Amino acid sequence: MAHGEAQRHPIGIYLWVWFLLFVLSVGSYLVDVIGLEGYLRWTLITLFMLLKAGLIIAVFMHMVWERLAIICVVLVPPGVLLFLMLLMAIEGNHVLLSRLEYTGS
Structure with missing residues (x-):
């Protein structure tokens, strides 16, 4: 072109x-x-x-x-953020269950 x-x-x-x-x-x-x-x-x-x-x-x-490089620049960071949010949700759930088990509630 x-x-x-x-x-x-x-x-x-x-x-x-x-x-x-x-x-x-x-x-x-x-x-x-x-x-x-x-x-x-x-x-x-x-x-x-x-x-x-x-x-x-x-x-x-x-x-x-668009080229793959531009697609990766736009889509990979939100994907990484979503993955980290998932890890934080799993870890938060684990902490909540541990606290409930420890306090006996």
Whole structure:
């Protein structure tokens, strides 16, 4: 590609993603309308949220068409943070259970 030329993507891709975002938003709304409760509700809401965020990052931020190095720079740090949060949650649960066992509560 020559200097100054922009890469063009068909409008159909964007329309398809807008449609998918609409469908995912309706699904997220239906979780509240149906009245789901507990872990199922929060799992579905989080799943819909992550799917919508992934579509927006992939298409509207043009990550689908970027090089692997740029993708790694953008996606690896949040992945590492999520992994560390998981480790902290596991360790916090262990401390809580240890304290409950020690105090006899």
